[in-house]
Amino acid sequence: MNTTVAAAVSEPVSRAAPSRWRPSLSRSRKWALWGAYAGLILFAVFFLIPPYYMLVTSLKTSQQIAAIEGNPWALPWPPTVSNWLALFTDTQFPIFFRNSVIATICTVAISMAISILAAFSLSRMRFWGSATLATGVFLCYLIPETLLFIPLFQVVGFLGLMDSMWVMVLVFPTLSVPFCTWIMIGYFQSIPKELDEAALIDGASRLQLLLKIFIPVAMPGIIAATIFAFTVSWAGFLYPLAYIFSFDQMPLTVGIASTMIKADVFQWHMIMSAALLAALPPLVVYAFLMDYYIAGLTAGATKG
Amino acid sequence: MAEVSLRKVVKLFDGGVQAVRGIDLDIADHEFVVLVGPSGCGKSTTLRMIAGLEEVSDGEIWIGGEMVNDIPPKDRDIAMVFQNYALYPHMTVFENMAFGLKLRHFPKDEIKRRVDRAAAILSIGELLERKPKALSGGQRQRVAMGRAIVRDPKVFLFDEPLSNLDAKLRVQMRTEIKKVHQAVKTTTIYVTHDQVEAMTLADRVVVMNHGVIEQVGPPNELYHHPATIFVAGFIGSPAMNFIPARLSNGAGALRIELGQGLSLPVPADRTARYAPHRNKKLLFGIRPEHLTETTRTDKQNLAPITVELDVIEPMGMETLVHFRIEGTPVCARVDPAAGAQAGQPMTLAAHMDQMHLIDADTGKVL
Numbered sequence A: 001m002n003t004t005v006a007a008a009v010s011e012p013v014s015r016a017a018p019s020r021w022r023p024s025l026s027r028s029r030k031w032a033l034w035g036a037y038a039g040l041i042l043f044a045v046f047f048l049i050p051p052y053y054m055l056v057t058s059l060k061t062s063q064q065i066a067a068i069e070g071n072p073w074a075l076p077w078p079p080t081v082s083n084w085l086a087l088f089t090d091t092q093f094p095i096f097f098r099n100s101v102i103a104t105i106c107t108v109a110i111s112m113a114i115s116i117l118a119a120f121s122l123s124r125m126r127f128w129g130s131a132t133l134a135t136g137v138f139l140c141y142l143i144p145e146t147l148l149f150i151p152l153f154q155v156v157g158f159l160g161l162m163d164s165m166w167v168m169v170l171v172f173p174t175l176s177v178p179f180c181t182w183i184m185i186g187y188f189q190s191i192p193k194e195l196d197e198a199a200l201i202d203g204a205s206r207l208q209l210l211l212k213i214f215i216p217v218a219m220p221g222i223i224a225a226t227i228f229a230f231t232v233s234w235a236g237f238l239y240p241l242a243y244i245f246s247f248d249q250m251p252l253t254v255g256i257a258s259t260m261i262k263a264d265v266f267q268w269h270m271i272m273s274a275a276l277l278a279a280l281p282p283l284v285v286y287a288f289l290m291d292y293y294i295a296g297l298t299a300g301a302t303k304g
Numbered sequence B: 001m002a003e004v005s006l007r008k009v010v011k012l013f014d015g016g017v018q019a020v021r022g023i024d025l026d027i028a029d030h031e032f033v034v035l036v037g038p039s040g041c042g043k044s045t046t047l048r049m050i051a052g053l054e055e056v057s058d059g060e061i062w063i064g065g066e067m068v069n070d071i072p073p074k075d076r077d078i079a080m081v082f083q084n085y086a087l088y089p090h091m092t093v094f095e096n097m098a099f100g101l102k103l104r105h106f107p108k109d110e111i112k113r114r115v116d117r118a119a120a121i122l123s124i125g126e127l128l129e130r131k132p133k134a135l136s137g138g139q140r141q142r143v144a145m146g147r148a149i150v151r152d153p154k155v156f157l158f159d160e161p162l163s164n165l166d167a168k169l170r171v172q173m174r175t176e177i178k179k180v181h182q183a184v185k186t187t188t189i190y191v192t193h194d195q196v197e198a199m200t201l202a203d204r205v206v207v208m209n210h211g212v213i214e215q216v217g218p219p220n221e222l223y224h225h226p227a228t229i230f231v232a233g234f235i236g237s238p239a240m241n242f243i244p245a246r247l248s249n250g251a252g253a254l255r256i257e258l259g260q261g262l263s264l265p266v267p268a269d270r271t272a273r274y275a276p277h278r279n280k281k282l283l284f285g286i287r288p289e290h291l292t293e294t295t296r297t298d299k300q301n302l303a304p305i306t307v308e309l310d311v312i313e314p315m316g317m318e319t320l321v322h323f324r325i326e327g328t329p330v331c332a333r334v335d336p337a338a339g340a341q342a343g344q345p346m347t348l349a350a351h352m353d354q355m356h357l358i359d360a361d362t363g364k365v366l
């Protein structure tokens, strides 16, 4: 991505080369470039400090962490991976991990299926109340989960999902679907109407129109929505904390907090190791989808 | 291939806009018909009703002997080319052209054969693997036409296909479209607001205004025998001059009085036709190309008028001169060698065989 930025910035400079006012133009470009890099570096450092601290701490034994003379920011010597290994042998980390993966896959699949279909009909089919519905979808997203989890308690209990990991598959989409739908409506509306009409004349049914035209053309939007749904589920904390009490049903977020903090004893070496490993899947997913996302953005221009 | 008929077709949009107000039109097999008219006159709506993209509010549409009012677009066997091309951005040129055939389950080799043939007609053979984004406007237009050709439909529908191209390319693609029609001979309905495009492409031109058809006919007939003042003013560039006029019985013969002491003799063969309109408010209509220098010996029935010129516009092969008669601006096309000078009087010849007399109240050409 950095190379793209650099290329985009340097191209106008070389194109402007023959003109007389080149020096001032290229100087201002250079300043803009320096400014951009300075800002980016500051930003990166700021956001990389917590993960760095997590990494350093996870490589220490609990004695090293407690030692008064040690520098908490320095890499420990010798570093140890025993915490990481212990996660898999001595804790329920693998179970939490499995629960998180299942809940997230289901949440993403359900969210995308519902929001793509909802956005398709809200953006393309005019029916009674469709405009109001579209606004309603957005308003749903504005209600915070902290307001909802108490009334939802009744619903969850009624459905018999209390203390089951499947409750996450039910409640996470209530957070992700409105926003995903809202993103997808925007993308679908930016597709020119003539594209539908050309496809309809070419012989496509509504479903084929969705599968063969809308979804491929709106791929960047779908990936953005997928990332959002993934994050909602993977990082979801309040709902599982409220509805799940058994360790074997917990996702990573709640599981780590519940099993590695015993009363007021914080097992920092274990917490940091678990948190670090829990943060890996999002990293992989983002890195993988980002490539497609950017490729889709540049390739999928809808205007002919 | 098929004939197309419209029977009293009406389109009433929600909100009460009556875009099309009862159109009757018969289009023969293989014919190239152009719907032309000012923006908002209902051309696109008419075309979209034929395509099935808009429902018909009243009346009937027939394609190839079948009433298609309730048939969805995909089953009407038509192909449409849009102004903004509407190419599928995520597909290559080949896939764009093949899409309609794939959906209709054509065998692979047949699809390839058809796409190759269309690509050859349009000379886009080397673009087949590109995405629309990597094409120029003219190339996209060709692909859009290719997508229509491969389907080998009963009817081609074009909605202002050249409006997004620059002037030079537009002329080039116009020729291209004519060539394609000569090659595949599919019945074609073409919508444009550009009368030059209409005249150059059409077998028959349909002039529309305010949701109704003003006149239907071959280009030359519309040019020489417009039925209404609208058609007279719409077809031809620069536009026809309309000068308020009266008929008078001077010295036994019927004459046209324009004011400013200008008076023109009615051609003998039109006396009987015009005589009943003696007391009406009339407009004298004459095209700039029928107001020339007086030295034209190739024409008969020239009547001289002397006017004072306001503005001279040399165009190279001809010169446009502008003047006023009783305040009405008038344009004439004279030979550059005729010595026209701004601010000077000049005697022009009105070609009376090419004149029109229009009823100012009804707008009908008499």
Ligand SMILES: Nc1ncnc2c1ncn2[C@@H]1O[C@H](COP(=O)(O)OP(=O)(O)O)[C@@H](O)[C@H]1O
Binding pocket: B013, B014, B015, B017, B018, B019, B037, B038, B039, B040, B041, B042, B043, B044, B045, B046
């Ligand atoms: N979907 C629509 N809803 C309401 N009015 C419309 C719609 N489409 C077109 N119109 C109106 O119908 C009239 C004819 O439009 P159109 O057929 O597009 O004209 P044009 O001759 O420029 O192609 C215009 O007044 C336009 O505003």
Ligand SMILES: [Mg+2]
Binding pocket: B043, B044, B045, B160
């Ligand atoms: Mg139009």
